[in-house]
Amino acid sequence: MAIYLTEADVDRLLDMELAVDALDEAFKARAVGEVTNTARSRMPIGGGSYNLMAASWPAKGVVGHKSYTAGPGGARFHVAIFSTNGDGLLAMIEASRLGQVRTGAASGLATRYLANGGPISVGMIGSGYQAETQLEAIASCCDVTSAKVFSRREESRDRFAAAASERLGIAVAAAGSREECAEGVQVLVAVTSSVDPVITGDMLSAGMHVNAAGNNSWLKRELDTSAVVKCDVVVVDDVDQAKIECGELMRAAEIGRFSWDEAIPIHAVAGGGHRGRTDSSQITLFESQGLALEDLAVGERLYRMALEQGIGVRLPG
Amino acid sequence: MAIYLTEADVDRLLDMELAVDALDEAFKARAVGEVTNTARSRMPIGGGSYNLMAASWPAKGVVGHKSYTAGPGGARFHVAIFSTNGDGLLAMIEASRLGQVRTGAASGLATRYLANGGPISVGMIGSGYQAETQLEAIASCCDVTSAKVFSRREESRDRFAAAASERLGIAVAAAGSREECAEGVQVLVAVTSSVDPVITGDMLSAGMHVNAAGNNSWLKRELDTSAVVKCDVVVVDDVDQAKIECGELMRAAEIGRFSWDEAIPIHAVAGGGHRGRTDSSQITLFESQGLALEDLAVGERLYRMALEQGIGVRLPG
Numbered sequence A, B: 001m002a003i004y005l006t007e008a009d010v011d012r013l014l015d016m017e018l019a020v021d022a023l024d025e026a027f028k029a030r031a032v033g034e035v036t037n038t039a040r041s042r043m044p045i046g047g048g049s050y051n052l053m054a055a056s057w058p059a060k061g062v063v064g065h066k067s068y069t070a071g072p073g074g075a076r077f078h079v080a081i082f083s084t085n086g087d088g089l090l091a092m093i094e095a096s097r098l099g100q101v102r103t104g105a106a107s108g109l110a111t112r113y114l115a116n117g118g119p120i121s122v123g124m125i126g127s128g129y130q131a132e133t134q135l136e137a138i139a140s141c142c143d144v145t146s147a148k149v150f151s152r153r154e155e156s157r158d159r160f161a162a163a164a165s166e167r168l169g170i171a172v173a174a175a176g177s178r179e180e181c182a183e184g185v186q187v188l189v190a191v192t193s194s195v196d197p198v199i200t201g202d203m204l205s206a207g208m209h210v211n212a213a214g215n216n217s218w219l220k221r222e223l224d225t226s227a228v229v230k231c232d233v234v235v236v237d238d239v240d241q242a243k244i245e246c247g248e249l250m251r252a253a254e255i256g257r258f259s260w261d262e263a264i265p266i267h268a269v270a271g272g273g274h275r276g277r278t279d280s281s282q283i284t285l286f287e288s289q290g291l292a293l294e295d296l297a298v299g300e301r302l303y304r305m306a307l308e309q310g311i312g313v314r315l316p317g
Helices: A007-013 A016-031 A096-114 A127-141 A152-168 A178-182 A224-230 A239-245 A247-254 A266-270 A292-309 B007-013 B016-031 B096-114 B130-140 B154-168 B178-182 B225-230 B240-244 B247-254 B265-270 B294-309
Strands: A003-005 A042-045 A050-057 A061-071 A074-083 A088-094 A119-127 A144-150 A171-176 A187-191 A210-214 A233-234 A264-265 A285-286 B004-005 B041-046 B049-057 B062-071 B074-082 B091-093 B118-126 B146-149 B172-176 B189-190 B209-212 B231-237 B284-287
Touching: A003 A007, A003 A119, A003 A292, A003 B154, A007 A088, A007 A096, A007 A247, A016 A096, A016 A292, A042 B049, A050 A292, A050 B016, A050 B041, A050 B049, A050 B062, A050 B172, A061 A292, A061 B049, A061 B062, A061 B074, A074 A292, A074 B041, A074 B062, A074 B074, A088 A096, A088 A152, A088 B091, A096 A127, A096 A210, A096 A266, A096 A285, A096 A292, A096 B284, A119 A178, A127 A144, A127 A187, A144 A152, A144 A178, A144 B074, A152 A171, A178 A266, A178 B118, A224 A239, A224 A247, A233 A239, A233 A266, A239 A247, A239 A264, A264 A266, A266 B146, A292 B225, B004 B294, B007 B091, B007 B096, B007 B294, B016 B096, B016 B130, B016 B265, B016 B294, B049 B294, B062 B294, B074 B096, B074 B294, B091 B096, B091 B294, B096 B130, B096 B209, B096 B265, B096 B284, B096 B294, B118 B130, B130 B146, B130 B189, B146 B154, B146 B178, B225 B247, B231 B240, B231 B265
Parallel strands: A003 A088, A119 A144, A119 A187, A144 A171, A187 A210, A210 A285, A233 A264, A233 A285, B004 B091, B118 B146, B118 B189, B146 B172, B189 B209, B209 B284, B231 B284
Antiparallel strands: A042 A050, A050 A061, A061 A074, A074 A088, B041 B049, B049 B062, B062 B074, B074 B091
16 A cells, blocks of 8 residues: 655654664664665756665565755655565655654764763754754753854854754854854754855864765755864765865865775664774764665654554555 | 556457557657657566666656566566556556567558658568567558568468457468568568578569567577568667567677667657658568557557447456
């Protein structure tokens, strides 16, 4: 039986714990070769692009893709899930909220794996739609005691600070600059669509963990090369995709300051094959581009829950 | 407004003339750079594969993909069409029948472009699901006076001959061998899933046009290399896709008997940039793998017609 889930259905079904758990399971499954993922491909559509990315997880009986148009009029996302047992379409899911939550969940998990243990303070650079779930996910995965937020418009950072304080029950303060935001925090998050780097090497201090969760285009960078070089442990969500989308690592590699051999896939850390951080003074970096396997893992959970709870419109197929 | 079309809906809306016209328009649009197409990608799903291929046609306001699982339990196809103007999903279409008709239409068009004019006799090697629409499309595009059909099982070729005679109003006879099937015909069609070549060089005669419309895997071949070498004009539906899927051309190229520089994309012929056949004694070959742009072109027509006629289930999105 195939179902259609709207954004409202997804919002009703999805919470951060579920997404974190789904991603953790998927990364561990990928570490033992149970999951296949293909990098995003892009196609021109006039004013914007059409994006397509796929993943399979036969042990769960599912394969699928995310596709979306992105352009001046905004972006529209769908995740489609098919049976690997010949049963065809299982679910067509509107996936803006799904994408926001799974992108947060990836950073939350990476922070749990890579940051030093104990209570942490988080610095957020960026206060948009994707920033909300970044902080929520890190708070869900770690013991966050306080946070700071910086974005270019004072109004935006004030609004984010107030909303996040209220929603997460953590003291979140607006910071006057990127540098102030990074000062004294154990975890620093960049979640921007900035073309120019928002994190420079001098903003990083010993023991810090950094999530670069914003853009996924090689035309953009969130870290400058001095920051990349300062990171002792570089973890990516997917090496193939990072090689075509991760502007800061691509540039650092191109000029010989970084080698792709140093890039550790998150599933190697999740599966225990790589230790990640080996010293509390190391600086760790997680580069998140966003993977089809994340969409599939969360989408599969939503599909099962929707069936159980009778949510969604049944498709004729 | 987004709609879902079942196989029954497609069957009701789609006929061969519409598919031929849609493909001709799409090939001509591609010739002037209005259409983008990406080759099929495959992903393992346990016992089979997940296949994904995309195309965009911004001048028509559409972009989309075909995706299907193929395995021991058969194949399940869907074509999804999205707006390039930010309006999201337009249609989700079950696409077995659509694929069968558009694959026929491609061979029909290629035959119209490449075969010598005048009344023709057609030899069909293969009598399966895809064979039906091959002969129907050629009859729709050319003046077919008679046909022969060969397939390994006598029962299958007899059944095909009887059904096609009745349906198309042409004398279709069963042939006792592949060689007999090729003898004296002006157009020869291979539409098999054979691993080993079904067309050898000695079966080709001056002035013949050949459609190789069967498998789309480099593991298989419908023509042997002597047949490839004998063809004066080699037309492919898409060069990129032929380079990864067209077993006979890939093998001939690998051993230095064919150069990809000789491969002429069908859209160059459709758009008038390439003359195709230049002499009535030449042997022409059309290699069809099946393109996303064909699915998009036909799917877009179906979507518009379904809206006009109130066919299909409206999706919530």
